[in-house]
Amino acid sequence: MLSDVGVSSLDELLRVPDAIALKEPLAVPPGLPEIELQRTMGAYAARNDATKYTSFLGAGAYRHYIPPVVPAIAMRGEFLTAYTPYQAEVSQGYLQAIYEWQSYICVLTGLELANASVYDGATALAEAAIMAVNATGRRAILVSPAVHPNYRAVLKTYARGLDLTVDELPFPWGLGTGAEGTTDFSALEAQLADERYAAVVAQSPNFFGCIDVPAAAARAAIERTGTVLIGVVAEAMSLGVLSPPGEWGAHIAVGEAQSFGNPVAYGGPYVGFIAANKEHMRRIPGRLVGRTVDGSGKLAYTLTLQAREQHIRREKATSNICTNQAHCALCATIYLAAVGASGLRRCATLNVERAHALAERVTRVPGFSRRFVSPVFNELAIRVPQGTTAKAVLAALQEREILGGVELGRWYPQLADSILMTATELTTDAEIETLATALGSIAKEPHVVRA
Amino acid sequence: MSAPELETELRNRFEPGANEPLIFELGHPGRANAYFPNGRAIEEFLPASALRPDLPLPDNSELEVVRHYTRLSQRNFSIDTGFYPLGSCTMKYNPRVNDAMANLPGFRDLHPFAPDELAQGALAVMYDLERYLASIFGMAQFSLNPAAGAHAELAALLIAKAYFTKRGEGAKRTTVIVPDTAHGTNPASAAMVGYKVVSLRSDARGRVSVEDIKAVVGDDTAVCMMTNPNTLGLFEDHIVEIAEAVHAAGGLMYYDGANANALMGNARPGDMGFDLMHLNTHKTFSIPHGGGGAGHGPVGVAAHLVEYLPTPVVVKEGERYALEFDRPLSIGPMRSFWSNFAHAVRGLTYIRANGGDGLTKVSQLAVLNANYVRVKVREFLETPFDEICRHEFVASAQELKRETGVRALDIAKALLDHGFHAPTMYFPLLVPECLMIEPTETESKETLDAFVAALRAIVEQAKSDPETVLAAPVTTVVGRVDETRAARNPDLRWSPPA
Numbered sequence: 001m002l003s004d005v006g007v008s009s010l011d012e013l014l015r016v017p018d019a020i021a022l023k024e025p026l027a028v029p030p031g032l033p034e035i036e037l038q039r040t041m042g043a044y045a046a047r048n049d050a051t052k053y054t055s056f057l058g059a060g061a062y063r064h065y066i067p068p069v070v071p072a073i074a075m076r077g078e079f080l081t082a083y084t085p086y087q088a089e090v091s092q093g094y095l096q097a098i099y100e101w102q103s104y105i106c107v108l109t110g111l112e113l114a115n116a117s118v119y120d121g122a123t124a125l126a127e128a129a130i131m132a133v134n135a136t137g138r139r140a141i142l143v144s145p146a147v148h149p150n151y152r153a154v155l156k157t158y159a160r161g162l163d164l165t166v167d168e169l170p171f172p173w174g175l176g177t178g179a180e181g182t183t184d185f186s187a188l189e190a191q192l193a194d195e196r197y198a199a200v201v202a203q204s205p206n207f208f209g210c211i212d213v214p215a216a217a218a219r220a221a222i223e224r225t226g227t228v229l230i231g232v233v234a235e236a237m238s239l240g241v242l243s244p245p246g247e248w249g250a251h252i253a254v255g256e257a258q259s260f261g262n263p264v265a266y267g268g269p270y271v272g273f274i275a276a277n278k279e280h281m282r283r284i285p286g287r288l289v290g291r292t293v294d295g296s297g298k299l300a301y302t303l304t305l306q307a308r309e310q311h312i313r314r315e316k317a318t319s320n321i322c323t324n325q326a327h328c329a330l331c332a333t334i335y336l337a338a339v340g341a342s343g344l345r346r347c348a349t350l351n352v353e354r355a356h357a358l359a360e361r362v363t364r365v366p367g368f369s370r371r372f373v374s375p376v377f378n379e380l381a382i383r384v385p386q387g388t389t390a391k392a393v394l395a396a397l398q399e400r401e402i403l404g405g406v407e408l409g410r411w412y413p414q415l416a417d418s419i420l421m422t423a424t425e426l427t428t429d430a431e432i433e434t435l436a437t438a439l440g441s442i443a444k445e446p447h448v449v450r451a
Numbered sequence: 452m453s454a455p456e457l458e459t460e461l462r463n464r465f466e467p468g469a470n471e472p473l474i475f476e477l478g479h480p481g482r483a484n485a486y487f488p489n490g491r492a493i494e495e496f497l498p499a500s501a502l503r504p505d506l507p508l509p510d511n512s513e514l515e516v517v518r519h520y521t522r523l524s525q526r527n528f529s530i531d532t533g534f535y536p537l538g539s540c541t542m543k544y545n546p547r548v549n550d551a552m553a554n555l556p557g558f559r560d561l562h563p564f565a566p567d568e569l570a571q572g573a574l575a576v577m578y579d580l581e582r583y584l585a586s587i588f589g590m591a592q593f594s595l596n597p598a599a600g601a602h603a604e605l606a607a608l609l610i611a612k613a614y615f616t617k618r619g620e621g622a623k624r625t626t627v628i629v630p631d632t633a634h635g636t637n638p639a640s641a642a643m644v645g646y647k648v649v650s651l652r653s654d655a656r657g658r659v660s661v662e663d664i665k666a667v668v669g670d671d672t673a674v675c676m677m678t679n680p681n682t683l684g685l686f687e688d689h690i691v692e693i694a695e696a697v698h699a700a701g702g703l704m705y706y707d708g709a710n711a712n713a714l715m716g717n718a719r720p721g722d723m724g725f726d727l728m729h730l731n732t733h734k735t736f737s738i739p740h741g742g743g744g745a746g747h748g749p750v751g752v753a754a755h756l757v758e759y760l761p762t763p764v765v766v767k768e769g770e771r772y773a774l775e776f777d778r779p780l781s782i783g784p785m786r787s788f789w790s791n792f793a794h795a796v797r798g799l800t801y802i803r804a805n806g807g808d809g810l811t812k813v814s815q816l817a818v819l820n821a822n823y824v825r826v827k828v829r830e831f832l833e834t835p836f837d838e839i840c841r842h843e844f845v846a847s848a849q850e851l852k853r854e855t856g857v858r859a860l861d862i863a864k865a866l867l868d869h870g871f872h873a874p875t876m877y878f879p880l881l882v883p884e885c886l887m888i889e890p891t892e893t894e895s896k897e898t899l900d901a902f903v904a905a906l907r908a909i910v911e912q913a914k915s916d917p918e919t920v921l922a923a924p925v926t927t928v929v930g931r932v933d934e935t936r937a938a939r940n941p942d943l944r945w946s947p948p949a
Binding site for chain 2: 001032074098107115162281316323347
């Protein structure tokens, strides 16, 4: 092949100016045959003891049952090793699957259209905020503090790029127990009066697990001022039973669909969704699959409305997004097809039932109580006994090989006494009992109480 | 079912190339699979006002689901089914061992909020991958936070903005220089950080010239975004002087890593003078593209920009790894959690499988394969920049179009009938009727010869029988798709029957 090319060596093909020629070989150890490779990588995997612990972790990443049929089909090479379906004629299968994903997301969110996915829930929110800014010409966003803290942080990262302002709604934290755990939308009319805000962002179930949707008066103020209501759903499983964002007034719904057939995988890849009313069709970022016909009139699918996108419009595109999360969306689509409407409703109901069982059992342990009283989906804030902290209790649980939940003080100093605990359909009565028993004995340990 | 209905049903299901019904058209109530135990009703737990009124979606038997999505899988071109010479996309073989490692329960089932001390293996994966990438590309440090290449570009430009703001130059440095060979994401990312894009024309050699750079840089320059080799497959041989000119004006150099497959063990962006870069791990490091994601886009920086990297960063203290969030100058997080971690596992698996020598060989063979195809293709198609290329090259069908009416698009569609995926078309924009071909290192000489033979046959047929080429593809499940209709009458979803 070298002689075909007309050179005598590989070095001749790869000549670079002397100034930048590599001085030494790459600092990467020698290659491994596959048997040794598996041992090496297996050793890394073996050092993640958290996977062996009893876990009540959630907070935006959820451990759900994944029927084996999902990876079995999704990992077929024809799906896994395809590129973005630019050549529609040889990508009909993937295009149809994405069209089905878009349809599922529309039905689940109660909105009119959905894109082919974005990176994750947080980036979906940031992109939706930009949609609202472009739709209204306003440059500020008003966000509930009960929107996932990581989503709000990412929104701020994007907002700094475009010099947007991000403000927060009031939230009645209450003292001790008894607060509702929902956003205070009561002053919304006054806050929106000067039509400064492009969007109001609400999340339900919110970060504390509580169902938290704006009431009719707040929605009326949003409509009257031409503000965009962005509804965030960080736990897509909730859409199996809860009233969807389209029903509670959202013009754009964004969220995380990891719960549908994608493992927690230490944070990614996950799959964000953006659904919206038709008025936002030409502002939605990322890929859209449409149904059309071929030259002979036969039904066919294709990427469409590409005039929004970076490879056509360059700096005038609605977003820079190129790669999205097609394969994660495919897993979600196969998951939704396999569980069906009945299975999704059943699974979502089990989540609610398990969370209630968790709440009921843990609050029977002396000193532990619910921090907020509103109805929850599958997670809840639990207040630890006075005189200790969530951090100390979680550390003591960890010694017993239990991951009791997420320490809310990490983001909310006023909630340093509370743990966000999650139960899903995989949480057993025995696990809840183990947790409750451990909490009971920990509460009596002097070093934890003094912490 | 009546006899005509039955006939339609059978035709729809079994005729070769028949439409596959939507999943929503297949299901029937009562065909739920037994995944979940029965239990109490939702109304026992939550008020009716909080509940959705209905969920108009089908139930499907698992067998129907398996058949439906298996049939859909068969209606796709993929690396596993054929040669995929898509320029700038690096469609190399995706070793299955990568997926097997990513799917180990110790990785797959690890929750992102697991305490650091119980996730040491995962943190070590991220740390080691980061260190290898830094050494392969000559950067001080990478962050594995961004989810894809374009996302990493955005992160890099946010870093640039934060850096200039810190230096008190934020208001003055408002422009980003982007050559006409750049990927579309470059200007789109610049716009998302409020930068004004200055486009730069390539010179007659298909490269950025030092004179042209000197003419456009100034104290308004924030960043110059380049890829090397560029999208014509050509090495920017004046890169050192270009970087000096940009630096002299106070700007930063950004390296678009989409074409990094040409570079490993050969030259390093850090040594060329780049301050910022991204990688598409899903290109260079063999992570499957998955039909358009998930990707994996590490962003790398030189020493003076390390403090601005997105959070969290994996740090090593003694033998202990930790996620570090408290970094005051950081641009903040780019996404919900730390990284597309399963892809970090795949990337590290690939690096350890190949080793330093193997990665060097990867780039050498990628360049050899591209040049081999180039010298064969130039026997029957124009190659506007007729010199040794790197991992990809461009051919042009301009002359053929003038002669026969057959365009690059038609050649691409005809290739589908020959069992090959089309090259990237009409990009970069400066080459008319452009076909951009990147064979990658994992293809055999036999495959490359078969591809060249198919391309040659198409060009010859264009001259003798253009109508046949213009009608392609004819062997695919659908013919050329009516994209105008798709855009004019958008049909973007199925709706439940009213």
